[in-house]
Amino acid sequence: MLYSEKVMDHFRNPRNVGKLDNADGVGEVGNAKCGDIMKIFLKIEEGIITDVKFNTFGCGSAIAASSMATEMIKGRSVEDALTLSNRAVVEALDGLPPHKIHCSVLAEEAVRAAVKDYYDKNGIAYNPKLFKNAHECEHCHL
Amino acid sequence: MRVYADHAATTAVHPQVIEAMLPYFRTHSGNPSSLHTAGQEAASVLADARARIAKCLNAARPEEIYFTSGGSEADNQAILSAAELGAKKDKKHIISTKFEHHAVLHTLNKLEKAGFEITLLDVPPNGVIRPEQVAEAIRPDTALVSVMFANNEIGTVQPIAEIGAVCRERGVLFHTDAVQAVGHLEVDVQAMNIDLLSLSAHKFHGPKGVGALYARRSIRLQSLIEGGAQERGKRAGTENIPGIVGMATALEWACAHREEHAAQLRVLRDKLISALSAIPHSVLNGDPDARLPGNVHFCFEGIEGESLLLLLDDAGVEASSGSACTSGSLDPSHVLLALGRPHEVAHGSLRLTLGYETTEEEVDHIIRTVPGIVAYLRSISPVWDALEKGERPYILA
Numbered sequence A: 001m002l003y004s005e006k007v008m009d010h011f012r013n014p015r016n017v018g019k020l021d022n023a024d025g026v027g028e029v030g031n032a033k034c035g036d037i038m039k040i041f042l043k044i045e046e047g048i049i050t051d052v053k054f055n056t057f058g059c060g061s062a063i064a065a066s067s068m069a070t071e072m073i074k075g076r077s078v079e080d081a082l083t084l085s086n087r088a089v090v091e092a093l094d095g096l097p098p099h100k101i102h103c104s105v106l107a108e109e110a111v112r113a114a115v116k117d118y119y120d121k122n123g124i125a126y127n128p129k130l131f132k133n134a135h136e137c138e139h140c141h142l
Numbered sequence B: 001m002r003v004y005a006d007h008a009a010t011t012a013v014h015p016q017v018i019e020a021m022l023p024y025f026r027t028h029s030g031n032p033s034s035l036h037t038a039g040q041e042a043a044s045v046l047a048d049a050r051a052r053i054a055k056c057l058n059a060a061r062p063e064e065i066y067f068t069s070g071g072s073e074a075d076n077q078a079i080l081s082a083a084e085l086g087a088k089k090d091k092k093h094i095i096s097t098k099f100e101h102h103a104v105l106h107t108l109n110k111l112e113k114a115g116f117e118i119t120l121l122d123v124p125p126n127g128v129i130r131p132e133q134v135a136e137a138i139r140p141d142t143a144l145v146s147v148m149f150a151n152n153e154i155g156t157v158q159p160i161a162e163i164g165a166v167c168r169e170r171g172v173l174f175h176t177d178a179v180q181a182v183g184h185l186e187v188d189v190q191a192m193n194i195d196l197l198s199l200s201a202h203k204f205h206g207p208k209g210v211g212a213l214y215a216r217r218s219i220r221l222q223s224l225i226e227g228g229a230q231e232r233g234k235r236a237g238t239e240n241i242p243g244i245v246g247m248a249t250a251l252e253w254a255c256a257h258r259e260e261h262a263a264q265l266r267v268l269r270d271k272l273i274s275a276l277s278a279i280p281h282s283v284l285n286g287d288p289d290a291r292l293p294g295n296v297h298f299c300f301e302g303i304e305g306e307s308l309l310l311l312l313d314d315a316g317v318e319a320s321s322g323s324a325c326t327s328g329s330l331d332p333s334h335v336l337l338a339l340g341r342p343h344e345v346a347h348g349s350l351r352l353t354l355g356y357e358t359t360e361e362e363v364d365h366i367i368r369t370v371p372g373i374v375a376y377l378r379s380i381s382p383v384w385d386a387l388e389k390g391e392r393p394y395i396l397a
């Protein structure tokens, strides 16, 4: 099997799939040309992520990584969400094949992008270094 | 219900073929190079298989068939041999196409690094190379033209006889990778002016790991594997007698039923094509008529092919995709890009390839399954959402 049981479970039964109409933060990362786009919607009340939804265009592991990442930040504080690493997503999924690791990177970046959007919208000051976007689509050779 | 719709990847060995192979595992297990009776029996079985395969291709003589480990090896040997022959006459230009199998393209890359000049012809939007493209590309220093008989992804059938005629007229060697065609389409190496042809048994209900290279008598092959004098010194190694017998049996069987199977497959193929064409913002890749009888290949906008394949598998449909994600690379299929499909669209591809065993019930199951899965994946796709909201223009009408 290409994927672990966990990946297949989150792919087949994605948690938190959908959109939020009045999201407090929305983050979209990836590129259709590369074959993956993730969009994450956050509902935030008093610094806590009370709801989260995602939409993903991509392969099985991209959908599974989005699902897992949303599970991992739901109910947590915004600051906690910012500490979510792609490695933690990979571990929670019981591993990803080497050429699919970028899906977990996208999931991490989608969460950060959504938090950044929330900070921006609400005039909350933050250290811009936190959001240095490393992932400039170096994976696909366009 | 489980439907195997990936016959272009490989086929099941036909029961008759298994029967024909069994004695060569069980009792008749001699080495054709041995002088004793068992060995000589094996040698005569080998000669017989060679003659039967030559006949199916209408080769002038059995010695023009060289057994290999499959299509990839035959492609490598054909191209490297023609390059070596060309280089001796200072001809170091090779013409091929952008949508060849990697067994051809990677061999050409190697030659390019060794100082050959490679022209890869563009692929017209219908996926059928025009003979004039070949004629225009031929130069005085052209050593070889290599154009596949039928494309393995989009199934388009190339005008091989016309290209063969152009090459013959201009005195250039002509190789065709006929791995997807042999056993499924009429192949006549003499009438079509083919100098070199690759085939692989597992694509026509023979065993895996065995194939052949047809090389016209005047062509001196280069040996890729050195050692014993098997295959007249052009391919060392004790012959895979059961595999070769299986290949000969499978090819005779496939050629005997070719027209009947093709007619039956075309009906199923066209039913599938017309049903899937009803999915909005989709496109059939490749010419609808000049295509393999069992090939259906679509792009669906707004989704990615791997997730489609995984969900289809859950729903009992085993298919394939030129999707990057299935190949270990992140680039979409070079075939779809050559056809002019943008990356975004090329990622959402689906190949369904039918075989003689495919039933109408199975095709109906595919027809019932695909549209719902495409719709579901679109419903969770931010790309589709942007298309629907008009934030991004549709690429496929």
Ligand SMILES: Cc1ncc(COP(=O)(O)O)c(C=O)c1O
Binding pocket: B008, B009, B069, B070, B071, B072, B073, B075, B101, B103, B148, B150, B151, B152, B177, B179, B180, B200, B201, B209, B211
């Ligand atoms: C067009 C084409 N050429 C070459 C090959 C390689 O054949 P084999 O798997 O026998 O090496 C294939 C099969 O995948 C093919 O479809």
